[in-house]
Amino acid sequence: MTVExxxxxxxxxxxxxxxxxxNVFGWTxxxxxxxxxxxTFVAEGGNMVDSADVYSAWVxxxxxxxxxxxxxxxxxxxxxxxxxxVIATKVGFFDGLAPEKIAAACDASLRRLGTETIDLYYHHxxxxxxxxxxxxxxxxxxxxxxxxxxxxxSQYSAERLDEAMRTAEANSLARPCALQTWYNxxxxxxxEGELRDTALAHGMGIVPFYGLANGFLTGKYRSKDDxxxxxxxxxxxxxxxxxxxxxxEALDRVAAETGAALATIALAWTIGQPGVTSTLASATSVxxxxxxxxxxxxxxTREQLARLDEASR
Numbered sequence: 001m002t003v004e005x006x007x008x009x010x011x012x013x014x015x016x017x018x019x020x021x022x023n024v025f026g027w028t029x030x031x032x033x034x035x036x037x038x039x040t041f042v043a044e045g046g047n048m049v050d051s052a053d054v055y056s057a058w059v060x061x062x063x064x065x066x067x068x069x070x071x072x073x074x075x076x077x078x079x080x081x082x083x084x085x086v087i088a089t090k091v092g093f094f095d096g097l098a099p100e101k102i103a104a105a106c107d108a109s110l111r112r113l114g115t116e117t118i119d120l121y122y123h124h125x126x127x128x129x130x131x132x133x134x135x136x137x138x139x140x141x142x143x144x145x146x147x148x149x150x151x152x153x154s155q156y157s158a159e160r161l162d163e164a165m166r167t168a169e170a171n172s173l174a175r176p177c178a179l180q181t182w183y184n185x186x187x188x189x190x191x192e193g194e195l196r197d198t199a200l201a202h203g204m205g206i207v208p209f210y211g212l213a214n215g216f217l218t219g220k221y222r223s224k225d226d227x228x229x230x231x232x233x234x235x236x237x238x239x240x241x242x243x244x245x246x247x248x249e250a251l252d253r254v255a256a257e258t259g260a261a262l263a264t265i266a267l268a269w270t271i272g273q274p275g276v277t278s279t280l281a282s283a284t285s286v287x288x289x290x291x292x293x294x295x296x297x298x299x300x301t302r303e304q305l306a307r308l309d310e311a312s313r
Contacts, residue, residue: 003045009177011150021282026066052090099138152178183208205277250311267295
């Protein structure tokens with residue numbers, strides 16, 4: 001089955017509507033499992049794999065870079081794989097975006113990934129202590145050196161995003177092509193409104209993360225007793241109140257009509273939202289991944305989308 005590819009802003013890069021999150025590689029998915037997930041994702045038509053130099057520094061005994069190492073080892077197994085994937089990674093979550101930090105971090109990521117070029121390199125989050133002309137200038141230098149194909153911004157506010165895009169233009173720097181941001185059916189205000197309008201006004205592709213709201217939109221957590229089911233369960237307590245249960249009821253109805261899993265429907269909804277180029281989802285097993293992959297093929301009807309919109313508004 002053919003997989004739709006969408007342009008990533010004005011970068012010239014095209015990506016499938018589902019991107020594979022690499023935050024679990026080397027953490028809750030060991031290397032062998034991660035390889036199976038990556039192989040399945042590519043075989044099913046996916047092409048963007050997303051990581052960060054900080055994954056998974058939060059795990060005791062880890063220092064960050066574990067995810068990139070797993071991806072690098074996977075690429076090493078078959079040189080042909082490199083041409084099949086768009087590798088995205090990020091810089092600056094802990095160490096900030098000073099130019100010298102960006103330059104050193106990029107070289108370290110390239111070594112771990114075992115590649116000469118990062119396809120999409122993000123500022124992982126804003127750094128108010130570094131002028132945008134300097135942090136974007138450092139990214140521009142990487143593009144000019146051939147170490148990076150395109151650049152993106154992650155976790156930027158609308159105001160800072162607009163400032164960044166204007167700064168790039170005023171200084172003739174490489175223009176960020178993508179915005180990565182938090183967005184899902186139970187947390188729509190995190191993107192909708194000024195932030196989305198700003199990204200679209202600048203011709204950026206939007207790549208949401210937390211598309212399944214820490215697993216809540218899979219239907220796994222329907223009561224407080226369910227929160228012990230995983231390491232991320234307790235993050236879902238706020239979703240159990242307010243619109244959360246309304247959204248699950250609407251997803252249940254669409255699942256009964258389509259036969260699709262709740263995760264598939266939730267991701268398909270995100271893929272169908274204005275400005276979204278590709279939505280991120282990670283997986284700790286091939287079975288879990290297949291529910292996400294199915295979202296690339298599920299076409300919700302206008303009436304189903306309207307019902308999900310109403311429940312999640």
